[in-house]
Amino acid sequence: MAAGWCDVTDQSGIAAQRASALDIPNEDAELIERFADAVWMERGLAANTLNAYQSDLGHCARWMVESGHGGLLPASRKHLLAYLAAAVDQAVQARTSARRLSSLRQFYRWALRECLIDLDPTAQIEAPRLGRPLPKSLSEGEVEALLGAPDIAHPEGLRDRAMLEVLYATGLRVSELVGLQPGQVSLTQGLLQVVGKGGKERLVPLGDEAVEWLRRFLGDGRPRLLAERPCPALFPTRRGAGMTRQAFWYRIKKYALAAGLRGQPSPHTLRHAFATHLVNHGADLRVVQLLLGHSSLSTTQIYTHVARERLQALHERHHPRG
Numbered sequence: 638m639a640a641g642w643c644d645v646t647d648q649s650g651i652a653a654q655r656a657s658a659l660d661i662p663n664e665d666a667e668l669i670e671r672f673a674d675a676v677w678m679e680r681g682l683a684a685n686t687l688n689a690y691q692s693d694l695g696h697c698a699r700w701m702v703e704s705g706h707g708g709l710l711p712a713s714r715k716h717l718l719a720y721l722a723a724a725v726d727q728a729v730q731a732r733t734s735a736r737r738l739s740s741l742r743q744f745y746r747w748a749l750r751e752c753l754i755d756l757d758p759t760a761q762i763e764a765p766r767l768g769r770p771l772p773k774s775l776s777e778g779e780v781e782a783l784l785g786a787p788d789i790a791h792p793e794g795l796r797d798r799a800m801l802e803v804l805y806a807t808g809l810r811v812s813e814l815v816g817l818q819p820g821q822v823s824l825t826q827g828l829l830q831v832v833g834k835g836g837k838e839r840l841v842p843l844g845d846e847a848v849e850w851l852r853r854f855l856g857d858g859r860p861r862l863l864a865e866r867p868c869p870a871l872f873p874t875r876r877g878a879g880m881t882r883q884a885f886w887y888r889i890k891k892y893a894l895a896a897g898l899r900g901q902p903s904p905h906t907l908r909h910a911f912a913t914h915l916v917n918h919g920a921d922l923r924v925v926q927l928l929l930g931h932s933s934l935s936t937t938q939i940y941t942h943v944a945r946e947r948l949q950a951l952h953e954r955h956h957p958r959g
Contacts, residue, residue, distance in 0.1 A: 661695055661698040661699050661702060661708075662698070662702060662708055664708065665694075665695075665698040665702075665708045665709050665710075666695075666698075668709060668710065668748075668753075669690075669691055669694045669695060669698070669709075669744075672690070672694070672743075672744050672747050672748075673687050673690055673691060675747055676690070676743065676747065680835070681835055681836060682835070683834060683835070689736070689740065690740050690743065690744070693736065693737045693740035693741070694709065694740055694741070694744055696737065697709065697712075697717075697720055697737065697741060700720050700723065701716065701720070704716075704719070704720075709744070709748075710748065710753060710754060712758055713758050714758040714759070714760075714761060714762060716758070717741065717758050717759060717762060718762065721734055721737075721738065721762070721765075724737070731765040734765050735764050735765050738759065738762065738764055738765075739764070741759050742757075742759045745757045745758060745759050774906065774909040774910045774913045775898070775902060775906060775907070775910045777914060779896075779898055780805055780907070780910055780914075782896040782897065782898065783801065783889075783892055783893060783896050783898060783902070783907075784798065784801050784802060784805065785896070786892035786893075786895045786896045787801070787892060792857070792858040792859075792861040792862045792875075793858075793862070793875065795850075795853060795854050795857065795858030796854055796858050796859070796862065796872055796873075796880075797888055797892070798850055798854075799847075799850040799851050799853070799854035799858070799872070800814060800872055800880070800885065801889075801892070801907070802846055802847040802850040802851075803817075803829075803843065803847050803850075803851065804904060804907045804908070804911075805847075805907050805910065805911055806842075806843050806844040806846065806847035806911070807829060807831075807841045807842075807843065807847070807911070807928070808841075808907075808908045808911035808912055808928055808929050809829075809831060809841070809908065810833065810834075810904075810905075810908065810930070811882045811885060811886070811903075811904035811905065811908075812882060813831050813832070813833060813930075814872075814885070814904070815870070815872065815879060815880045815881060815882055815885060816832070816870075816879075817829070817831075817870070817871040817872065818869050818870065818871055819855070819871050821871070822851065822871065824843075824848055824851060824852055824855075827842055827843045827844065827845070827848050828840050828841065828842060828843065829841045829842075829843060831930065833930040834930065837930065839927065839928075839930055841928055859871075859873065862874070862875050862877075863877055882904070885904060886903055886904055889902060889903060889904060889906075889907075890902075890903075908929070911928075912925050912928075912929060915928075
């Protein structure tokens with residue numbers, strides 16, 4: 638079972654705690670636990686995804702009880718439409734409503750398979766239309782300024798420079814970056830073995846600059862940080878523990894300020910910059926998809942919009958009739 642999830646024997650106790658925490662009936666809490674266990678067994682979803690399902694279903698169950706509709710299983714299409722409409726009245730973002738509806742769809746499809754209901758009440762409900770915001774990115778000059786911000790005279794600065802170089806060279810998710818171990822790196826081949834979402838593995842090329850900075854960090858910075866202490870993480874802190882996502886985000890924020898960059902770039906901003914710059918320089922979209930670890934090409938296609946926006950801006954700025 639997934640870490641943090643109960644087995645069948647103590648499921649009722651965990652469900653009772655969850656019911657109390659979410660202020661929902663015990664039967665709904667037990668259903669949510671059963672559903673979460675089932676989808677984890679079927680698809681091996683990450684803990685964050687399971688927690689999102691729980692939160693969304695608990696929110697809906699509480700609303701159903703407060704509105705006098707009984708709970709999750711008795712809910713009809715009419716009740717769910719009223720629930721989603723109430724979210725609109727409360728100015729809930731369309732993306733949040735879409736996520737909640739997606740969680741409900743997964744739940745009711747499972748309930749239908751388990752013969753807990755006769756009809757799926759979400760079957761005829763359309764998801765709210767979402768705009769497609771362009772991801773925030775950095776220009777190539779801004780990336781260079783950010784990469785040059787750490788003070789490489791200190792082991793922490795050498796570590797941070799190596800992390801930034803790897804992030805920009807590979808487009809890793811920040812969780813993938815901080816979770817790297819030395820055994821996943823091949824400097825001779827210039828490759829990383831990355832474990833992404835759903836436990837899927839992929840090989841990502843590093844590029845000469847990232848290889849060189851990793852070599853410098855592994856030969857000098859990492860031994861100085863660890864002082865012969867064992868640590869499984871490729872990028873440890875001075876305390877001998879692995880870098881956390883939050884700590885790395887804070888350090889990027891610090892370096893962005895030192896580099897004079899506008900806004901507050903995050904690790905994900907560098908991931909977007911990696912993909913955008915590849916597309917701008919003519920990379921095939923399917924190659925970018927594989928490098929990013931996207932399961933669907935449609936997720937990667939947003940970078941064609943990014944490239945098109947930049948081309949249009951360049952045309953308007955430099956063409957005499959722009």
